[in-house]
Amino acid sequence: MIEIPKPTLGRLPLYYRALVAANEGGIEILSSAELGENAGVDSAQVRKDLTYFGQFGRPGVGYNVVNLLAELERILGLKNPNEAVLIGAGRLGMAICNYPGFSRYGLKIVAMFDVDPAKIGEKLDGLEVFSLEKLERIVGKLGSQIGIITTPAPSAQQVANKLVAAGVRAIWNFAPVNLKVPPSIILRNEDLAVGLATLSHYLSGKK
């Protein structure tokens, strides 16, 4: 099995989005150049990325929008969304819960946890907030595979430990901290400071 480059994986949602838009616009065929244009990616890159998964186009014609949409849905696993729990029902946590069409992108948040007594037992956006103490039990019962950490940085490592103990396979960390987890755990950090550093470097450079 050939390894998929990480950047390729990151571009698939961009293609998916461009295809959804094209489909809604009634467009039936898209060339790699057109698809790339709408996704912000070079046409050669588009073709190369897609060939990691199969041959979806017709030479001299292009890609069938509906067909390629279906392929990407399959590749991205959008039909069988992953179930996740979210820890930290603050603003960021709620924002993520409400990320537009998150379910559409293959994620379903099934429970929220917090330490704030004022939030525990409440329903936020139709989702009950549980005490952090119940994390291990509930994750075990639900069999959730993903834990999303949106707590303040100082609590994040402790929460990560609980998630690992509870048996999640992946952690999506939004707290600005370097988490230590066993190598078997899939860890993805979403770090705003990283984006900001890039931005401000270019700002200071191109005077």
Next chain:
Amino acid sequence: MIEIPKPTLGRLPLYYRALVAANEGGIEILSSAELGENAGVDSAQVRKDLTYFGQFGRPGVGYNVVNLLAELERILGLKNPNEAVLIGAGRLGMAICNYPGFSRYGLKIVAMFDVDPAKIGEKLDGLEVFSLEKLERIVGKLGSQIGIITTPAPSAQQVANKLVAAGVRAIWNFAPVNLKVPPSIILRNEDLAVGLATLSHYLSGKK
């Protein structure tokens, strides 16, 4: 002038964070191995990254924490924060406004904009929310360099156009859409679907 690799820029905040923690812990010297351990980066990578900006260590000894902290503050421009306006005072917008110690990372949000009449004129976290119609005038007056877009996807392009017209130099886009902006504009997309795609790929793979 040597071009700084983008991945290097993204790792600087990780080093900065590790150094802050070390400094608070009273640690005065850190080797590249120790710094890398705390930042989640290989030691050779740490040394290589730092040499793009200068020579900050002492062979046989390591890096002086306070000294390197000061250098990184300078490199990241944390002493002269960039001023930004934020458009879209929803949950995500508010979450970003409250990102822990954002000011510490060199960003100061100076005004918020929204189209919701219920929000316009209100003060959210001490920041007044203005009508989107006033965007161009206020950005011009304040001379803001960065526009942060946290609107729903369908409005994002229109907001980006207004920001460009108003004269911002950089756009930090959180809406899941491919924005078209002139090449002179620095554009950074923060896209949750990208992270999710990566996570779910690995989840489905390592059965």
Next chain:
DNA sequence: TAGATTGTTAATCGATTAACAATC
């Protein structure tokens, strides 16, 4: 001096881009 660790060069690895034969 002996031991440790930097800064830097060279080797490796991985991703992007260019080019084009095959195909519609």
Next chain:
DNA sequence: TAGATTGTTAATCGATTAACAATC
């Protein structure tokens, strides 16, 4: 058939990793 566009190989580019002389 002539024109267009894919899939794929080869060339280029850029980043990471390894190795080690210089330095403390």
